[in-house]
Amino acid sequence: MTQDELKDAVAAAALDEIRPLLGRNVVIGVGTGSTANRFIDKLATLRGDFRGAVASSEATAERLRGHGIDVFELNETGTLPVYVDGADEVNAHFHMIKGGGAALTREKIVAACSERFVCIADASKRVGRLGNFPLPVEVIPMARSYVARELVRLGADPVYREGVITDNGNQILDCYEFMIDDPEAMEARLNSIAGVVTNGLFAARGADVLLLGTDQGVERLTPSGE
Numbered sequence: 001m002t003q004d005e006l007k008d009a010v011a012a013a014a015l016d017e018i019r020p021l022l023g024r025n026v027v028i029g030v031g032t033g034s035t036a037n038r039f040i041d042k043l044a045t046l047r048g049d050f051r052g053a054v055a056s057s058e059a060t061a062e063r064l065r066g067h068g069i070d071v072f073e074l075n076e077t078g079t080l081p082v083y084v085d086g087a088d089e090v091n092a093h094f095h096m097i098k099g100g101g102a103a104l105t106r107e108k109i110v111a112a113c114s115e116r117f118v119c120i121a122d123a124s125k126r127v128g129r130l131g132n133f134p135l136p137v138e139v140i141p142m143a144r145s146y147v148a149r150e151l152v153r154l155g156a157d158p159v160y161r162e163g164v165i166t167d168n169g170n171q172i173l174d175c176y177e178f179m180i181d182d183p184e185a186m187e188a189r190l191n192s193i194a195g196v197v198t199n200g201l202f203a204a205r206g207a208d209v210l211l212l213g214t215d216q217g218v219e220r221l222t223p224s225g226e
């Protein structure tokens with residue numbers, strides 16, 4: 001199967017995963033990226049079965065609205081039952097690198113506010129150790145050079161993602177050559193650098209369900225193996 005077919009398969013599986021959670025008053029969290037987009041397109045078929053969605057990016061909000069799905073501000077909704085999103089890498093502990101699409105901050109906020117994180121990913125995203133994919137760090141623009149120097153001190157090779165402004169008006173440094181042995185500790189360490197808004201490690205709050213697209217079908221995996 002092609003990578004696009006695998007993305008389609010996990011998007012369809014996510015629909016089955018969330019269907020029992022839906023209801024007239026239910027608002028769900030929706031992520032960003034090409035896999036999430038496929039999920040959004042399929043979600044449109046369930047439009048009458050739930051109230052609407054909180055989007056993790058302006059692009060996602062626009063796509064949802066394009067399908068006639070109501071988009072809510074997170075401040076209006078309280079805790080969400082489920083958040084569905086892709087990942088750039090995911091390890092055996094369901095820790096992830098995210099933010100390839102520069103939406104990491106809002107993704108982390110919506111994930112934090114959701115009872116369950118359903119990660120949808122094709123098999124190429126599964127890794128033993130996080131870090132082959134360059135780790136994105138969102139920074140306040142005036143702090144970019146300072147944060148880059150701090151990242152070098154930590155062993156990374158940060159590269160400014162030129163021309164990209166996040167939905168929050170900030171900039172992105174992508175950390176190359178940065179293999180991560182302890183994702184939780186590194187997530188906290190990076191967040192302690194002045195000027196860092198968020199980093200793309202989702203470890204303190206990883207995925208609760210991983211729907212992994214493989215040539216043999218979609219595997220449904222949970223940290224406990226249930």
Ligand SMILES: O=C(CO)[C@H](O)[C@H](O)COP(=O)(O)O
Nearest residue numbers: 033034035086099100101103
């Ligand atoms: O974190 C993200 C966007 O900020 C995406 O979830 C991640 O980049 C995966 O994207 P795709 O589904 O296109 O491979």
